[in-house]
Amino acid sequence: MDLSTRYLGLSLPHPLMVGASPIVDDLDLVRRAEDAGTAAIVMHSLFEEQLTDEQLHHHHHVDAHGLTHAEAHSFLPEPPKLQYALGPDEYLAQLNRIKERVSCPVIGSLNGATDHGWLGYAKLIEQAGADALELNIYYLPTDPAIESAEVERHAVDMVKMVREAVRIPLAVKLSPFYSSLPHLAHQLVSAGAQGLVLFNRFYEPDIDVEELELSPRLELSTSAELNLRLRWLAILSGSKDISLAVTGGVHSPLDALKAIMAGADGVQLVSALLKRGPEYLSTLRQELADWLDQHEYTSLSQARGSMNIKHCPDPTHYGRGNYLRILQSWRGR
């Protein structure tokens, strides 16, 4: 079965790939993912704020104690400057190591916080050998003074800026919380993005009612999260020629197939692989091929987008029609 696909201009043997996750921190897991036939590997994000925080932390709580006392010019050893980095070096070195070890494309991922961060780190990731770059807009507006248009304009400007600075394909990883996602998607494509990744999962803190504190929580995705993504894949893939990847909620061959039918060119897997190991990718691929075979598809491309807003039998289900009908059917029970 021909499962081949094109994602971000990259020719891939199939759409299943390791999504942004801690898997890339462990070269053994990376090797196992490659052995399992992953179509690509997406690095986890380089977080500009995290790097900045650590640098400033070091500056205020290590450097600042230097040359303050007669008896001690410092309180921690000064490691070799060339080796000790509180910047992106470790990330870039790992990207480089993975590139050296695998033959599939490696896609960098970046979460910037400032213009110079987006720009500077994007260039570095390209220089480190990434085949493409995912711009991970992990942004939560909390300031009522910021208009939604401004949020979107900022994202589009950022993509334009990065596009001018790097040559590798760009994808933008979005959250579902935009007023007009198709409009934004069009703008992002116009600004130079080749693809979109749907969707970012915001980690939601829990409330500790005893301590009156927020506690960070990290939970793996479930298939229940897929439907949101299917809807927007279907809407976006039907309206513009753009590479789309799904991330979040793909746990079974049928989940993957649905995403492809909704229009995904790439299927990113994280939670499923963290739960079952990278080898599951091979199983998924085989079962996907088997399903297509059993259902007499000639290739994966035949299924891609077959259920998007343009091709599905009743597109109203992706719009309000679906909403109204469900509510009515609920009332009727």
Add this chain to the structure above:
Amino acid sequence: MADDARVVTIDGNEAAASVAFRASEVIAIYPITPASPMGELSDEWATHGRTNVWGTVPSIVEMQSEGGAAGAVHGALQAGALTTTFTASQGLLLMLPNLFKIAGELNAFCMHVAARTVATHALSIFGDHSDVMACRTAGFAMLASASPQQAHDMACIAHAATLAARVPFMHFFDGFRTSHELSPVHPIDDATLRDMLDPGHIDAHRARALSPDHPVVRGTAQNPDTFFQAREACNPFYAACPEIVETHMRRFADRTGRSYNLFDYYGDPEAEDVIVAMGSATETLRETVTHLAARGERVGGLAVRLYRPFSCRHFVAALPASVKRMAVLDRTKEPGALGEPLYLDVLAALAEQWEGAAPRLSAGRYGLSGKELTPRMLAAVFDDLASGAPKRHFTVGIRDDVTHLDLAPSSARSDLEVLPEDTFQALFYGLGADGTVGANKNTIKIVAEHTDFVPQGYFVYDSRKSGAVTVSHLRFAHRSLGAPYLIEAADLVACHQFDLLDRMDVVERVKPGGTLLLNAPFPADEVFGHLSAEVQRHIIDKALTVHTVDAHAVAMGAGLRGRINTVMQVCFFAVSELLPVERAIEHIKHALESTYGKKGSEVVRRNMLAVDRAVAGLAQVQVPSTPGAGARKRPPAVTEGAPARVQRVTSMMLAGHGDRLPVSAFPPDGTWPTATSQWEKRNIALELPVWDPDICIQCNKCTLLCPHAAIRAKAYPDSALAGAPQGFLSTAFRSTDLPGMRYSLQVAPEDCTGCQLCVEVCPAKDKANPRHKALDMHPQRPRRQAERERYGFFLSLPETGREAVREDVKHTQLLQPLFEYSGACAGCGETPYIKLLTQLFGDRLLIANATGCSSIYGGNLPTTPYAVNREGRGPAWSNSLFEDNAEFGLGMKLAVDALRARAQGLAAHLSDRLDRGLIDALLIEGQGDNGHMEAQRQRVADLKRALRELASKGDQEAHRLSLLADYLTDKSIWLVGGDGWAYDIGFGGLDHVLASGQNVNILVLDTEVYSNTGGQQSKATPLGAAAKFAAAGKAVPKKDLGLIAMAYDHVYVAQVAMGARDKQTLTAFIEAERHPGPSLIIAYSHCIAHGYDLMHGARQQKLAVESGIWPLYRFDPARVDRGEPPLHLDGGTPRRHVRDYMQHEARFRMVERLDPKRFEALQSAAQAHARRRTEHYRQLAELRVAPQEATANERPKET
């Protein structure tokens, strides 16, 4: 000339270490101020893979003490390695036995000493020759350097000469003054250094090595029949040594162009008056005599380079025949001697070698503990020599109004200035944390590399660890300066902290017509109005040009918080015009890149931003012709109400005028009153905690954890509130023990350091708005005045008596802390334990304190933080040394026991003359708790009254007992120190004291590194942590000191972490005190050397406990009698991964960033170790010993 043509700007330590490192194969060290940087640099270079001149990386080992380092050095020499070490002061003295051995065996060896005061009536970290002079009998050649360049050059000459001479060399230079002075040095390249070190001599050194392939025995014991003759056999080597040094000085000059002699003479070739000196003073001497001789004065100076072996021939040959009077200056004191060592040597040399009538000799002492020696002081010596009746023995540099030995500089010399006229001198007043020193070091490098100026930099720090004031002394001239003394009057003074203008003489140090650069939080047109009347007057009278910048605002705008250093650096260049400011900015930016580069692109970016905005923020202040009418007065150095002695002496020290105090101001034996920190108000907190009584649950965790006793709680009767100032907060005290009382929590606004530990540990949150807690931080300045009044009233409220207090955290925190406002770091993890100790037992407490952080914040003048209660009782405190503290404390215990026994004996003897019931009660009643102790105190008071009556009738025994009667109340002896003491240098003594069974208590403040000297690893450093000498992360677990102590069975042992389980800490302290034998408490102490914001100290302690990194336990031998296992685990089962703890601290993160794979392995090992140890303890905690096998009678009891 093969010398490197480059110039590097380095200090004396680096200059010496650079040679020593490249000329050695083995380096064994132990950290000690001011020599530590030499060892640290060597370790850093070895870590970076730098090699010696033969292409191998020297092997660096940090030992457990200087004694250990000397042993390792001796062994390495015996086994044939080219070896070195670095040390100073007490460290050098600890090496002394081995120095005799090393010399006695004629080992080719060179060590480097940053000469420092040996502690006598007080410890001092600063420079003089008392340490090296104490070693002059060891048989080492002693070669002195006077500047960083000489430290570099003499190191080379010494390493080369020792190989040829087979006499070991002690190369020394003045601690701090040379070891820490930054100046340009012409480096000796590897080829030159290699060329100086004769391969034939190295081969011979190897051939003498112990080897089973050609075995010999060395280190025999000899008897009276042979020892003497054998000892004399080395004479030819010492006789030949001066010529060998001279030869190597010539070889060195041939290769570098820098020429030295065993004795170098300066000044008039026909001089009649000559001063002889050694060390950095000879630089001042050279400049001064050159200047005076040029003015026609017949004076000269002789610099001693090779002090041992002392060559009479060379000495006399170096002097002009015309000399009639000589003064020999010694930088040491030898009480009771006819004179100090150099004087006596000169005296003998003249007697033996001078032909004809020898010059008249005077002996002078100068410069003890880094005291200044200036050209004017040297001129005073010349004036005295020429006076016709010179003092035979004198001191110079101080005012001696007791024995009147001092020479006062003549007023006729008041305008003496020996520096070139175009020398530009600048002073910078800053705080340690604002980065002033770092920026100035960078300025020196920029000026050295990019202008024709030759810079010199020296940096003075106060002894506080929080809010430490730094004064940077920078000179720029067109030739190298021999000026190893501080700047008295500067062309430019920069004050980087506005409040310092009120605390110190800042403006007073600007020359008339000079420039004042201020960092002020006011617009330029308002700055003048905010200055005190005194400062305004100085500015006007001296016609100063004043520039100002709000550097904090610029730094904050660039996201740099309080780091104002780059802003002020740019402004300095802008107003000093040493080079065009645009060029200076370029160089500053380049330096930022190279300093922070990879570890901080964001730090670089923000600093760049600050640099770019600095000049725009700079403005000139328009100075009016008269001071403002309403100008405020400069506040006094100490607050009103201070005792006379504090007003007279302490205030002078606080104002930076300690040098002006005469000898009579000082106690001759180093005894000082306690409780003086209360009189200094430093106001270093930018924010302070503000209390909301409506939310507070009165747990008192805040007061427990406060490192500076700057937030306190009291419970008091309602009636005490009469006269409370406006805004004083009070609420009902929630306690069934003390019903009907009021409760207040009050901050000491001017003593708080703003560390936020109290706010972080506060568990009480507003239910409707949990962001608001019972304690929130608010800006200090607007609240200062009101809170000062409230705190004054709070202090006047009655104290809660010990007998009324239940032994829990809440109630014991009502007790008055007798350790307050120390100079410890903001957020210090050690001081809360000491404070608790004083709250619990302060009125009966004797503390033996090992040298280290706790001895510095505990006893470094000007002020003393141990305090007294209203009855005048409080901790008595002393520091002996670093290594002997356990023994020192044991001695205290023995003395207390002896005096108590004497008192008991006298009381029994006098019982027929006194109330027998009272005597019986005094001798028999227990004092186990606070109530009983109060009763005993009352009985002692009754006894004293009765004794006074008897004594008044001439009863001598009654008088004697009245002097000893206080010993009838129990004393609590605590031996306090850090992990460097307990785990390393003092372990032998500590172990011995534990084994002694004596009833002493040991508190180990475990920061897991040598904190005071800058974070060198100790055996307490945990697995995976980076520390100096373990930069790649320590690969073995920390020593389990508690387990070792438990092995004795009779020792009470507890491991505590106050931030994790305060109740357990409190219980451990109380149990340790009650335990009738030795007790050991190992206390987790977070520290700035861990690399995180210490406001999170309590959180880290919790994580350490919850991850199994720091198990909490109490091992109480008394439990055996009750049929219980002696070990009780208090920390619960570890439920976290060690990662959760390690990820927050730079000491671990550093290792991870350097080598993630190695760190992962270390972290796994740490996790495995934590698990293993937990399991080990768990099994031990189940171990029961049958009571009959260990009865109370078998265990040692206090006698």
